[in-house]
Amino acid sequence: MMTVQELQALILEMLPDMPRQLALAARHIADHPDEVLVHSMRDLASRASVAPATLLRLAQTLKFDGWADFRAVYARQLRSAPDAYAERASRALDGSGLAALLQEGFAAQRANLDHAAGVNPPEAFKRSAAILAEADRVFISAFMSCRGPGMTFAYLCRLLRDNVFLLGGEGSPLAADLALLRPEDAVLTINFQPYGREIDGVARAVRESGAKLVCLSDSRATQVTRVAREALIFPVEGPSFFPSLTAAHALVECLAIAVLTHLGDSATRRIRRIEDAYYASGTYSQTNNRRKAN
Structure with missing residues (x-):
């Protein structure tokens, strides 16, 4: 059956x-x-x-x-995820005025967060975090509007471990970066429809190199999700003229928490060293209410 x-x-x-x-x-x-x-x-x-x-x-x-x-x-x-498929805020501008539209927008973001929480079980975060924490190198593929959550994850992940790279950054051609992939590497992709042409190259490079792929996407049926070891899904519905990335940002922050949990005390000590360096260098203002490190 x-x-x-x-x-x-x-x-x-x-x-x-x-x-x-x-x-x-x-x-x-x-x-x-x-x-x-x-x-x-x-x-x-x-x-x-x-x-x-x-x-x-x-x-x-x-x-x-x-x-x-x-x-x-x-x-x-099938077990239904709680409130995962509830009615979303309408996309249409119905002339109700700015206050109503703003309320609708916040309601849509709450629904998107509930959806993401419902369809991505803790086990998926745990498996994704293990892939990213144990890889020799982590490459992040996030372009156009997905660059925001991609940069957030790169920043957070660099607080936890070495060798984290944002693909296509600092003038490096994407094809050159992808050519360096090895089986010991991991790739994190972030994308939603309409998908950029970059995901074709990423999917091909992952298949050819044997690298492990974790995919954050609005769909389980894309070129990259079909070759991914793990996929975390985020909805993009909302009343705005542009798809919402609220749930995507939430996923990368939660994924960073999962990576921290996997790495444990070594990551905590690393964060403390970096925080101390920020204060010592003046990156953080000395007027901040800083807790004394143990």
Whole structure:
């Protein structure tokens, strides 16, 4: 009897060869498995921007007799993440005024954080942290608007360990950086749709080098998530004109906490040495209310 995990893996395996509409439906289900149980086939099709008949064709493509048999796999096993798939704030500007729009925006960020907390179990953070903490070198792939959370993780991770590099930085061509990857290295990618062309090169380099990949993304069905050892998912919904990165920033901060937990006392001692150096060099103002180190 097929499990949800096996079915999800089958969807991701077959997705690259699916026609466009079938791929839209498959990608939506891969990213929002709880919706298979929560919504009718018609409502789920609307959310995936496909016709209900497309969901039926998807089930048949995956060798099920019909939608009911497909849905039964999720009904047997899937546990819903608390509030992970609640209704999100509307994207549309409805003319309610700035105050209402701001309230809607904050509500969307709270929903995104709840979603990220629900779909990323502690075990996924633990496994991701082990990969990043134990690698010889850590390379961070984060471009365009993802550069912000990427730089945040680079800064935090450098407080915890040596040999952390931001790909494509300081004038170094991305292709040159990727050519240096080794099996002992780890790569952290951060991306969301529409995906930059860089992720094709990163996915190819990871496959060829044997490096370990941890992916932070809005989807489990991208070029890089398919070759990742671990994937952490963040939603980007919100009423603004641009996708929200609040949950992405939250994931990198939580991932840094997980890396600190994995490294333990050695990382704590390193942070203390760096903090002492900041004060000694004048980087931190002496007027700060600093706790005395033990």
